[in-house]
Amino acid sequence: MNGTQKSSTPAAQTALSHFRRGRSAGLLDRAHGFSAMLEELKSQGAYPTQYRLELLGPIDHEITVRDPFTKEPKRLTCFDSNSYLGLHLHPRVVLAARRVLDEAGYGTPSAQLLAGNNRWLHELEETVAQYHSREAALVFPSGYSANIGILTALLRKNDFAARDRFCHASIHDGCRFSGARGGTFAHRDPQALSRFLATNTGNGGSLVVTDGVFSMHGSVAPLPGLRSAADKAGALLMVDEAHATGVLGRTGRGTEEHFGMPGKIDVLMGTFSKSAGSVGGYVAGSRVLIDYLRFFARAAVFTASLPSCVCAGITEAFRVMDAEPQLRERLFSNKDRLVTALKDLGVSPISADTPIISIVVGSQETLLLAGRDLYVEGIRCGSVSYPAVPPDSCLLRVTVNARHTDDELDRTAEAIARIAARHNFPSRPFSSASSDEQEVM
Numbered sequence: 001m002n003g004t005q006k007s008s009t010p011a012a013q014t015a016l017s018h019f020r021r022g023r024s025a026g027l028l029d030r031a032h033g034f035s036a037m038l039e040e041l042k043s044q045g046a047y048p049t050q051y052r053l054e055l056l057g058p059i060d061h062e063i064t065v066r067d068p069f070t071k072e073p074k075r076l077t078c079f080d081s082n083s084y085l086g087l088h089l090h091p092r093v094v095l096a097a098r099r100v101l102d103e104a105g106y107g108t109p110s111a112q113l114l115a116g117n118n119r120w121l122h123e124l125e126e127t128v129a130q131y132h133s134r135e136a137a138l139v140f141p142s143g144y145s146a147n148i149g150i151l152t153a154l155l156r157k158n159d160f161a162a163r164d165r166f167c168h169a170s171i172h173d174g175c176r177f178s179g180a181r182g183g184t185f186a187h188r189d190p191q192a193l194s195r196f197l198a199t200n201t202g203n204g205g206s207l208v209v210t211d212g213v214f215s216m217h218g219s220v221a222p223l224p225g226l227r228s229a230a231d232k233a234g235a236l237l238m239v240d241e242a243h244a245t246g247v248l249g250r251t252g253r254g255t256e257e258h259f260g261m262p263g264k265i266d267v268l269m270g271t272f273s274k275s276a277g278s279v280g281g282y283v284a285g286s287r288v289l290i291d292y293l294r295f296f297a298r299a300a301v302f303t304a305s306l307p308s309c310v311c312a313g314i315t316e317a318f319r320v321m322d323a324e325p326q327l328r329e330r331l332f333s334n335k336d337r338l339v340t341a342l343k344d345l346g347v348s349p350i351s352a353d354t355p356i357i358s359i360v361v362g363s364q365e366t367l368l369l370a371g372r373d374l375y376v377e378g379i380r381c382g383s384v385s386y387p388a389v390p391p392d393s394c395l396l397r398v399t400v401n402a403r404h405t406d407d408e409l410d411r412t413a414e415a416i417a418r419i420a421a422r423h424n425f426p427s428r429p430f431s432s433a434s435s436d437e438q439e440v441m
């Protein structure tokens with residue numbers, strides 16, 4: 001079986017959405033059905049080139065993987081890393097982590113309210129709070145758990161939470177797990193948000209939640225409109241700055257800086273898994289908010305601290321973000337180069353504002369074929385399907401970073417244009433304020 005073989009799998013059989021809903025008698029019935037679908041996909045050669053490819057070295061602008069067919073090493077240009085500035089490989093960051101690795105070991109096996117509270121964690125929390133000009137910050141083991149922890153601590157059943165339809169899965173889950181009333185509003189639409197907030201007749205608190213930069217589409221949330229809608233309804237505003245921190249704004253401070261609105265986010269959540277190049281999540285805000293979350297965000301209370309060497313590496317990464325603005329400049333000139341080349345070749349990304357350059361492909365079957373063709377061309381992008389996006393709006397997610405070379409960017413634009421023509425990618429621009437209320441994530 002080689003990577004260029006044509007698939008004959010009908011769309012229904014390859015759709016992950018098939019397994020999300022529906023009933024089955026036994027708990028494992030769905031798993032057995034899914035397993036059969038997976039085997040079918042694997043036998044056709046498309047799946048192994050996209051999901052669970054084995055990396056043989058670091059994630060960088062170029063990666064080496066084990067080819068699933070020949071088992072030999074294969075080099076790919078990689079557009080599937082969230083390390084926008086390449087800081088996970090930066091010598092200063094690696095050295096800072098290594099020093100603490102030698103001093104404190106590779107783990108911090110206790111909760112942060114107990115013995116897991118150490119000077120490297122303190123230093124990280126202070127660094128993050130200062131970076132965002134907030135009074136305090138609290139660290140979580142991941143960005144996912146940060147959103148779950150914050151939302152389930154803040155919201156109760158009689159509260160109301162309004163979240164953008166295309167916000168990250170962890171926000172959807174956090175709102176659902178909290179039991180609060182509310183739901184989703186149309187994507188990046190402050191007027192729809194206002195209308196939705198007006199339906200709230202309860203007497204609890206209200207919260208508006210959005211991504212700052214949308215992780216799948218790369219577009220920026222309309223912060224001014226969302227802030228004023230929240231103010232009119234007396235709601236707090238929470239923004240997930242996972243893809244904005246270190247990227248957006250003149251100094252990389254994120255969505256607030258992009259719009260010239262310092263301090264306008266009430267609950268500022270972020271991750272260390274993107275620009276900081278590591279793992280972990282955080283929330284920054286007033287001391288009152290953070291002191292409360294420190295004791296009531298169960299995802300931070302009932303779990304071990306981040307390893308000290310990781311805390312030290314991240315702290316250094318935040319320092320480098322400020323010390324080396326040329327990294328962000330290179331990131332944006334790379335983004336501009338790829339967007340311009342794609343547009344010149346007739347391919348329109350959903351958004352041209354951020355380094356997440358997503359292209360609508362259509363069905364999941366087309367996505368698998370397009371991703372396989374890219375692999376054959378020596379390129380790795382993100383293949384995004386349901387439940388991250390609606391089943392008929394699958395995406396190629398091309399994430400640019402500061403380490404890509406001009407040649408890599410130009411070759412990739414040409415390859416994508418060829419594959420878009422071959423598979424007839426839809427020319428329609430993505431409908432951002434879609435009336436389709438099908439739930440994603």
Ligand SMILES: Cc1ncc(COP(=O)(O)O)c(C=O)c1O
Pocket residue numbers: 142143144145147168170211214215240242243271272273279280281
């Ligand atoms: C917007 C957004 N929020 C939260 C997360 C979760 O972050 P982590 O990977 O650090 O758990 C992600 C990760 O992809 C994300 O894109």
